[in-house]
Amino acid sequence: xxxxxxxxxxxxxxxxxxxxxxxxxxxxxxxxxxxxxxxxxxxxxxxxxxxxxxxxxxxxxxxxxxxxxxxxxxxxxxxxxxxxxxxxxxxxxxxxxxxxxxxxxxxxxxxxxxxxxxxxxxxxxxxxxxxxxxxxxxxxxxxxxxxxxxxxxxxxxxxxxxxxxxxxxxxxxxxxxxxxxxxxxxxxxxxxxxxxxxxxxxxxxxxxxxxxxxxxxxxxxxxxxxxxxxxxxxxxxxxxxxxxxxxxxxxxxxxxxxxxxxxxxxxxxxxxxxxxxxxxxxxxxxxxxxxxxxxxxxxxxxxxxxxxxxxxxxxxxxxxxxxxxxxxxxxxxxxxxxxxxxxxxxxxxxxxxxxxxxxxxxxxxx
Amino acid sequence: xxxxxxxxxxxxxxxxxxxxxxxxxxxxxxxxxxxxxxxxxxxxxxxxxxxxxxxxxxxxxxxxxxxxxxxxxxxxxxxxxxxxxxxxxxxxxxxxxxxxxxxxxxxxxxxxxxxxxxxxx
Amino acid sequence: xxxxxxxxxxxxxxxxxxxxxxxxxxxxxxxxxxxxxxxxxxxxxxxxxxxxxxxxxxxxxxxxxxxxxxxxxxxxxxxxxxxxxxxxxxxxxxxxxxxxxxxxxxxxxxxxxxxxxxxxxxxxxxxxxxxxxxxxxxxxxxxxxxxxxxxxxxxxxxxxxxxxxxxxxxxxxxxxxxxxxxxxxxxxxxxxxxxxxxxxxxxxxxxxxxxxxxxxxxxxxxxxxxxxxxxxxxxxxxxxxxxxxxxxxxxxxxxxxxxxxxxxxxxxxxxxxxxxxxxxxxxxxxxxxxxxxxxxxxxxxxxxxxxxxxxxxxxxxxxxxxxxxxxxxxxx
Numbered sequence: 001x002x003x004x005x006x007x008x009x010x011x012x013x014x015x016x017x018x019x020x021x022x023x024x025x026x027x028x029x030x031x032x033x034x035x036x037x038x039x040x041x042x043x044x045x046x047x048x049x050x051x052x053x054x055x056x057x058x059x060x061x062x063x064x065x066x067x068x069x070x071x072x073x074x075x076x077x078x079x080x081x082x083x084x085x086x087x088x089x090x091x092x093x094x095x096x097x098x099x100x101x102x103x104x105x106x107x108x109x110x111x112x113x114x115x116x117x118x119x120x121x122x123x124x125x126x127x128x129x130x131x132x133x134x135x136x137x138x139x140x141x142x143x144x145x146x147x148x149x150x151x152x153x154x155x156x157x158x159x160x161x162x163x164x165x166x167x168x169x170x171x172x173x174x175x176x177x178x179x180x181x182x183x184x185x186x187x188x189x190x191x192x193x194x195x196x197x198x199x200x201x202x203x204x205x206x207x208x209x210x211x212x213x214x215x216x217x218x219x220x221x222x223x224x225x226x227x228x229x230x231x232x233x234x235x236x237x238x239x240x241x242x243x244x245x246x247x248x249x250x251x252x253x254x255x256x257x258x259x260x261x262x263x264x265x266x267x268x269x270x271x272x273x274x275x276x277x278x279x280x281x282x283x284x285x286x287x288x289x290x291x292x293x294x295x296x297x298x299x300x301x302x303x304x305x306x307x308x309x310x311x312x313x314x315x316x317x318x319x320x321x322x323x324x325x326x327x328x329x330x331x332x333x334x335x336x337x338x339x340x341x342x343x344x345x346x347x348x349x350x351x352x353x354x355x356x357x358x359x360x361x362x363x364x365x366x
Numbered sequence: 367x368x369x370x371x372x373x374x375x376x377x378x379x380x381x382x383x384x385x386x387x388x389x390x391x392x393x394x395x396x397x398x399x400x401x402x403x404x405x406x407x408x409x410x411x412x413x414x415x416x417x418x419x420x421x422x423x424x425x426x427x428x429x430x431x432x433x434x435x436x437x438x439x440x441x442x443x444x445x446x447x448x449x450x451x452x453x454x455x456x457x458x459x460x461x462x463x464x465x466x467x468x469x470x471x472x473x474x475x476x477x478x479x480x481x482x483x484x485x486x487x
Numbered sequence: 488x489x490x491x492x493x494x495x496x497x498x499x500x501x502x503x504x505x506x507x508x509x510x511x512x513x514x515x516x517x518x519x520x521x522x523x524x525x526x527x528x529x530x531x532x533x534x535x536x537x538x539x540x541x542x543x544x545x546x547x548x549x550x551x552x553x554x555x556x557x558x559x560x561x562x563x564x565x566x567x568x569x570x571x572x573x574x575x576x577x578x579x580x581x582x583x584x585x586x587x588x589x590x591x592x593x594x595x596x597x598x599x600x601x602x603x604x605x606x607x608x609x610x611x612x613x614x615x616x617x618x619x620x621x622x623x624x625x626x627x628x629x630x631x632x633x634x635x636x637x638x639x640x641x642x643x644x645x646x647x648x649x650x651x652x653x654x655x656x657x658x659x660x661x662x663x664x665x666x667x668x669x670x671x672x673x674x675x676x677x678x679x680x681x682x683x684x685x686x687x688x689x690x691x692x693x694x695x696x697x698x699x700x701x702x703x704x705x706x707x708x709x710x711x712x713x714x715x716x717x718x719x720x721x722x723x724x725x726x727x728x729x730x731x732x733x734x735x736x737x738x739x740x741x742x743x744x745x746x747x748x749x750x751x752x753x754x755x756x757x758x759x760x761x762x763x764x765x766x767x768x769x770x771x772x773x774x775x776x777x778x779x780x781x782x783x784x785x786x787x788x789x790x791x792x793x794x795x796x797x798x799x800x801x802x803x804x805x806x807x808x809x810x811x812x813x814x815x816x817x818x819x
Binding site for chain 1: 522525526527528622623625626630692693695696699700701702703704778779780781782783784785786787
Binding site: 377392453464 | 500551554555556557560592598599637648651654655710718785786794797801
């Protein structure tokens with residue numbers, strides 16, 4: 001054979017499809033990847049440290065900036081953790097509202113993951129369709145809290161304000177509109193011969209690897225492990241809702257994409273159930289002080305965020321500011337799988353696999 | 367003979383016209399465009415980082431065997447065209463003859479396929 | 488050969504160039520509009536009627552834009568690559584019969600010429616990829632080579648059937664022999680293989696591997712900007728038009744159509760309109776595919792063309808041979 005050399009290629013941070021500011025250093029033998037090393041930290045803002053100098057309430061807007069495509073989830077996780085530390089009871093209506101918002105957020109976020117998954121494979125149209133649908137969710141959010149990306153909506157013991165009157169109807173309209181669209185996207189992308197060629201058997205994540213690298217969320221479920229904190233360790237009022245957990249078979253890129261699509265369907269079901277059973281009442285617990293001073297202690301409260309297990313570990317020393325706040329971000333753990341899944345594939349597969357891991361760098365770098 | 371020469375000449379003339387016209391557009395662009403080169407602007411793009419290593423290397427071309435097969439079949443293709451033109455006049459004899467010729471090549475191709483040459487190594 | 492003939496050819500050469508420039512302007516606009524409407528948006532709307540002059544404005548911008556020459560690039564390769572990519576696309580227009588008698592030169596090997604000449608563009612793409620001294624460009628250039636060795640043979644074999652039916656490689660004769668029946672009806676398989684290979688030849692989704700913007704940033708033209716980049720763009724669309732036009736010539740009856748008056752002075756104008764409409768339909772089909780499908784991987788493209796299209800094309804030739812023999816027996 002002719003002697004050939006390896007090519008060292010920088011992919012990112014300025015690359016159209018590294019989903020933010022990830023840098024992967026690839027060692028290539030021809031077009032095949034010998035080694036892939038992810039480098040992170042381009043979006044590091046030190047949120048965990050900043051949080052130590054803010055009061056508990058002031059941290060809520062900071063959490064918005066973690067996983068910026070699903071801010072509601074971050075609010076949710078943080079607020080739940082602090083509530084557990086303080087022992088605050090949340091009114092039922094507030095819990096329902098939270099679940100509606102969280103599930104809508106899950107759909108919005110999965111739409112981005114699904115659409116960019118298509119974009120990475122070269123199908124641009126499905127991407128724009130997904131953004132069109134996401135726009136409708138953002139309009140719902142805007143109706144409720146006035147913001148479209150960083151909501152700052154959850155409060156200790158509830159949410160900042162009640163739904164406006166027209167919300168329930170708009171949300172129902174959205175569900176009615178969204179269901180056939182999901183079928184359409186399944187036909188357009190998942191059942192497409194070329195997309196299946198590009199994703200089936202590509203980036204296979206074995207169960208063992210998934211568990212040992214701490215993967216969670218759709219990435220873990222795509223590998224065939226039925227694990228969802230909403231079912232396993234129900235928080236808020238998730239035990240009252242009836243939904244399925246989609247699980248993939250082979251753990252390849254297609255399975256992960258399919259799991260996301262299926263989760264959107266389940267989330268629509270949850271939103272519908274929550275809208276049906278939405279109780280009346282207050283949306284904020286009574287008697288939560290303006291300046292929060294939790295009793296000394298520590299708490300870890302994970303929730304099933306869009307990308308997997310999102311948990312806030314908070315240590316309180318009894319003062320008005322958290323002594324330490326650590327975010328267990330799912331995207332970070334999922335991203336650490338890159339060297340494992342990408343190795344041996346081709347350059348064209350890198351972006352597709354990366355897209356299926358769906359990292360958001362606000363959360364990875366914090 | 368001269369007829370073919372004229373054809374070749376025409377292709378050359380047209381290439382010349384094309385080159386001149388593109389050169390004219392380049393010239394026009396040179397006249398009206400700005401040129402403010404700087405070190406950063408002229409640096410090689412590699413996603414915002416300084417390139418690691420060289421890009422002029424002995425790259426591993428993984429479709430090397432395909433390329434070899436390509437040459438063989440490309441020549442076969444050239445033989446097929448004159449055959450196709452006279453086919454209607456030659457009839458069954460030509461078809462059998464070409465079937466044998468293509469058949470030999472196909473046997474070679476199948477052999478290569480079986481051997482795993484038609485795989486992206 | 489005299490001076491007036493050369494003069495005429497010179498005019499024709501400039502004419503083709505202007506035709507290419509205009510058709511590229513319209514095709515780019517069309518592509519944006521088609522893409523826009525497929526993706527449930529409007530596309531360009533501001534400059535001119537429904538953004539019709541948008542591409543012209545872009546052209547002006549691109550000409551007046553700085554053309555950056557990377558410090559590490561091979562200057563000559565980098566500079567010459569746009570020429571090598573564009574000239575073959577330009578030359579391929581020589582043998583397209585737009586209407587009866589409206590052809591620059593009816594070579595007796597016109598079809599072979601058309602199959603051979605545009606492939607030279609690949610050399611230009613490899614030059615651009617290697618000359619840029621950029622790894623993404625290099626990968627794009629090499630993918631282009633991979634692409635040509637995979638689609639070239641099925642593409643050429645798929646038209647052998649047409650040559651057998653027409654008994655000639657002159658594009659004009661091929662069109663003339665379709666006056667009673669379009670070859671797509673006799674050669675559906677050949678048409679399919681030819682059309683798909685043409686997609687690969689003009690680097691469009693699902694085969695736009697050399698540029699693959701989500702993987703290789705911009706592929707072989709990553710380092711190009713301004714006028715040099717726009718020449719690449721122009722050749723791509725020129726190739727799209729030429730590829731579709733030849734498809735019409737080979738399979739869709741060229742300038743033939745209904746309602747063409749005989750012997751009138753405007754009958755060739757009607758023929759020209761027929762030809763353009765058919766070509767535009769094929770171009771629209773290409774755009775439709777581009778905005779619907781994802782992209783293949785290089786090895787998958789190779790598998791597809793070597794293991795599916797190549798055997799199919801050979802079978803197609805055999806079937807065509809039997810068909811012709813049968814037809815000859817029947818009518819003699």
